[in-house]
Amino acid sequence: MPLAAVALEPEMTEPPSGAELLERLRGDLADRPVVDLELAGGLREWLEDGISAAVAGRSETSPPIVVDKQRLHEALGGERARATTTPMALGAMVDALFRQLVTTGGLDDPWTDALAALGADDRGAPVVDHVAGLPADELAELRADLAEQTAALAVRWPPLAPHWLARTQEALSAPLAGGRVVLRGVVDLAVGGPSDGRSTVCLVEVKSGRRRIEHRADLHYYALLETLRAGAPPFRVATYYTRTGELDVEDVDHEVLANAVRRTLDAVSVLAAGDEESA
Amino acid sequence: MTALPLPLVLPRAGALTGTLVAPADDLVDPAERRAVVGRLEQGLAQLAPALEGRHDLRIDRYVLASGAAEADDAPFQWSPRTARRLLGLDAVRACARGRCRTPAEAVAATIDQAVRDASEGRARPRSPDGWLAAAGPGVRAVARAEAVTWATQLWTTLDWRRFAGPPSIGRDEWWRARAVPGLALQGRAEVRALTAAPGGGEPDESASLRPSALLTLLAGTPGPTARVELGLPALVDVLAHPARPTPARVVGWWPACGRAVLLPVDRGALEDTVDAVLGAAGALAERAAIA
Numbered sequence: 001m002p003l004a005a006v007a008l009e010p011e012m013t014e015p016p017s018g019a020e021l022l023e024r025l026r027g028d029l030a031d032r033p034v035v036d037l038e039l040a041g042g043l044r045e046w047l048e049d050g051i052s053a054a055v056a057g058r059s060e061t062s063p064p065i066v067v068d069k070q071r072l073h074e075a076l077g078g079e080r081a082r083a084t085t086t087p088m089a090l091g092a093m094v095d096a097l098f099r100q101l102v103t104t105g106g107l108d109d110p111w112t113d114a115l116a117a118l119g120a121d122d123r124g125a126p127v128v129d130h131v132a133g134l135p136a137d138e139l140a141e142l143r144a145d146l147a148e149q150t151a152a153l154a155v156r157w158p159p160l161a162p163h164w165l166a167r168t169q170e171a172l173s174a175p176l177a178g179g180r181v182v183l184r185g186v187v188d189l190a191v192g193g194p195s196d197g198r199s200t201v202c203l204v205e206v207k208s209g210r211r212r213i214e215h216r217a218d219l220h221y222y223a224l225l226e227t228l229r230a231g232a233p234p235f236r237v238a239t240y241y242t243r244t245g246e247l248d249v250e251d252v253d254h255e256v257l258a259n260a261v262r263r264t265l266d267a268v269s270v271l272a273a274g275d276e277e278s279a
Numbered sequence: 280m281t282a283l284p285l286p287l288v289l290p291r292a293g294a295l296t297g298t299l300v301a302p303a304d305d306l307v308d309p310a311e312r313r314a315v316v317g318r319l320e321q322g323l324a325q326l327a328p329a330l331e332g333r334h335d336l337r338i339d340r341y342v343l344a345s346g347a348a349e350a351d352d353a354p355f356q357w358s359p360r361t362a363r364r365l366l367g368l369d370a371v372r373a374c375a376r377g378r379c380r381t382p383a384e385a386v387a388a389t390i391d392q393a394v395r396d397a398s399e400g401r402a403r404p405r406s407p408d409g410w411l412a413a414a415g416p417g418v419r420a421v422a423r424a425e426a427v428t429w430a431t432q433l434w435t436t437l438d439w440r441r442f443a444g445p446p447s448i449g450r451d452e453w454w455r456a457r458a459v460p461g462l463a464l465q466g467r468a469e470v471r472a473l474t475a476a477p478g479g480g481e482p483d484e485s486a487s488l489r490p491s492a493l494l495t496l497l498a499g500t501p502g503p504t505a506r507v508e509l510g511l512p513a514l515v516d517v518l519a520h521p522a523r524p525t526p527a528r529v530v531g532w533w534p535a536c537g538r539a540v541l542l543p544v545d546r547g548a549l550e551d552t553v554d555a556v557l558g559a560a561g562a563l564a565e566r567a568a569i570a
Contacts (some may be wrong), residue, residue: 035289101422103427114418120359120418160382165427165435170536182500194290194435229537232289258526263478 002101015245018188024249025191025202025238027125028207032198035232039254043051043261044176044228050265051177054272058180065271067264075267080216083238084130085140086210090145092118093129094208095188096240097150099168102189106158110150135236149208149242156245164191181268194231199252202236207253208243215239216250217263223252224260233257281541292438295530295539299470299492302477303467303527306545312517314527319518322557325459329564332461338559339465340497340508346562357410359422366390366422367430368449374430375439375448382430388467390423393547401459433496435493446472454518460559466515468493474527490527491516500536508518509542510552517549525549 016024053067070081086145093114100117101107115131118124134142160166171237174183192201207215220236227233237256239248250256288294307315330336343488355361379385390411394400396410411419434531452466474492493512497505509529518524542548 037289052501096417096421099424100417102422104416104420108416112415113420116415116417117421162383165381165431166383167431168424170428170432171498173536175501175536175538179500179502191369194292196290229535231291231537 008166015156015248017146017245018158021156021247022160024159024247025204025236026112027236032200032235033233033253034198035195036146036254037231039233039257040227040231043224043257044174047174047176047228047264048259050261051181051268054265055177055180058272062180064175064179065268066184067181067268067271068184069221071271072221072267073214073217074262075270076263078266082128086130086134086142089127089130090142092210093146094126094149094153094163095169095206097112097146098153098206098242100187101157101274102160102168103167107154108169110146114146117231128168129213145208152245153242155246157240160191161224165193166191172229174225181272183221183225183264184223185222187226191235192225194233199233199235201226201230201232201234202238203234204238204240206242208241211241211246211248215248219250220260221264224257224264227257280544288347290438292436292516292539293441295436295532296438296441298541299437299450299494299528299530300472301492303474303492305524305527306491306527306543307517307549311519311546311549315514315546315553316518318550319514319553319556320456320458322553323456323462323560324562325520326379326557326560327458328457329567330560332460333563333567334461335562336462337465338462338556338563340495341465342559343507343511343555344502346559356489359418359425361423362410362422363408363429364449366393366426367433370426370430371433372448372470374434375445383427383433386426386430388421389426394419403486428500429496429500436496436532436534437470437494442472446470446474452512452515452519454515458565459560463558464511464518464561465517466512466519468512468529469496470494471526473566477538488524490524490525492527493529495529495531497533499533501525501531501533501538501540504555505531506548507552507555509540510544510548511556512558513542514549514552 043242074080096114096117097107097110100113107113115128119128131139131142141235168263170187171186171191172187176183185205188206189204190201195202203219203226204217205219216239219239220223223237233252237250237252241248353397366386366389367382369389370379370382373379374382375387375390393406393408394412397408402408402412407422411422414422425545447470449469454464456462469492471493473489476489495509495512497508509531513526513529518521526544528544529542531542
């Protein structure tokens with residue numbers, strides 16, 4: 001199912017920062033929705049029914065179909081991920097520094113710290129290698145972009161109180177159809193403790209590039225995964241654009257989650273059919 | 280093994296904690312324990328010649344999950360991911376004892392202390408202290424972030440007010456067979472608590488006779504080896520502490536997918552785990568023979 005069009009007018013006002021940004025993430029506590037205790041189970045059953053039908057033709061011994069936001073995007077006709085590009089490297093470095101800022105409250109030497117953080121883990125190696133292989137002019141441009149984005153980030157992004165229980169790079173997953181399909185995601189930032197009957201969690205994704213419609217679909221997918229695992233939906237999802245300081249905030253309602261289920265089922269059908277053809 | 284149907288109540292931590300520490304009997308009688316331990320020791324003794332001269336072989340839950348395929352000889356290295364559990368456990372301990380209010384504050388204090396200790400020549404053995412002290416701010420920040428996320432997941436999994444006595448947090452148990460001294464079994468449980476007294480009474484003098492219950496936090500999603508992964512810490516407890524009651528249950532918690540699995544520790548659970556351990560030890564022996 002195609003995404004519904006969402007108006008994404010450029011914001012004409014100053015981007016939010018400090019207390020205003022916090023307020024937009026947090027909202028009014030009294031307005032947070034009461035959790036429908038049947039919702040997560042209903043969404044899971046809907047997914048189980050659709051996914052079981054989609055994978056019915058696959059062999060029991062086939063490896064599981066692992067779905068993440070990139071595979072969802074590709075299955076629904078989006079551009080295929082390529083080898084590491086400089087914009088991707090910039091995104092990974094900004095992600096690492098955002099994590100550092102949220103956790104420690106400061107950024108002293110963004111270039112060195114980002115490369116060190118990425119180099120501390122095998123998963124960051126392609127980015128470190130890409131940066132090491134850049135010609136001098138592109139390297140200088142990347143350095144300048146990173147310096148500009150992180151300087152603005154450090155000024156605008158507010159410290160989060162410890163009792164918000166901020167988690168960075170939190171893994172979410174949902175095994176379905178007896179583990180034959182696994183939905184996965186890693187959200188840049190989750191804030192808020194476990195639900196006590198009202199929705200308490202806000203999910204945030206950080207983007208170093210331009211504002212794009214797919215970013216909302218990514219967050220809807222993460223909202224679905226969070227609902228399945230926690231039994232309560234997040235009350236809000238947000239994308240923070242480090243290049244401009246824009247914050248795209250959306251409340252999570254049943255329609256958001258239903259659209260995420262439909263989109264996931266469409267993608268899994270495509271992926272399962274593709275696997276059968278190639279078998 | 281049962282997938283715990285998480286109740287339609289929020290927050291879930293109360294229900295999970297209640298299940299963990301519910302009153303329980305020792306499900307394994309002494310004769311059954313001796314039979315299980317004897318079979319394991321006998322099986323390992325048969326593999327002893329093939330494993331002779333090998334040192335530092337370890338069977339842990341990762342080895343059971345991978346069928347010993349990942350029991351490689353690569354030297355262990357500290358990284359943000361390998362350090363997060365130890366740092367996170369220190370932090371949760373600090374929160375449980377009231378020294379810190381939140382995992383984020385506790386992890387910051389833990390890392391500051393670790394760096395200070397290492398700088399003053401007091402790094403704890405087998406700790407990431409020295410690695411953290413030598414790491415730059417970028418690596419230290421990602422180690423801190425990983426530990427905060429991990430610790431927050433454990434801290435919010437349980438309702439810590441519901442424990443009758445202070446639970447033991449993150450003390451791994453080890454056991455070595457006399458016949459194969461180079462092979463160690465590691466039982467990892469993030470939380471060990473006494474089960475509640477029957478009738479819900481206050482802690483009493485018979486507390487040491489009550490079985491414990493273990494909670495283990497696992498990454499990803501439950502796989503086909505979940506039963507023996509959960510059985511391993513119970514088996515190691517039995518092996519390492521012959522005088523203690525057998526743990527009553529192990530609760531596995533996969534925070535990424537919000538799944539909980541309950542393993543009542545009966546003879547069948549221990550026997551299945553012994554089979555898995557012997558299978559993994561056999562695979563290690565085959566690899567040793569090839570090498």
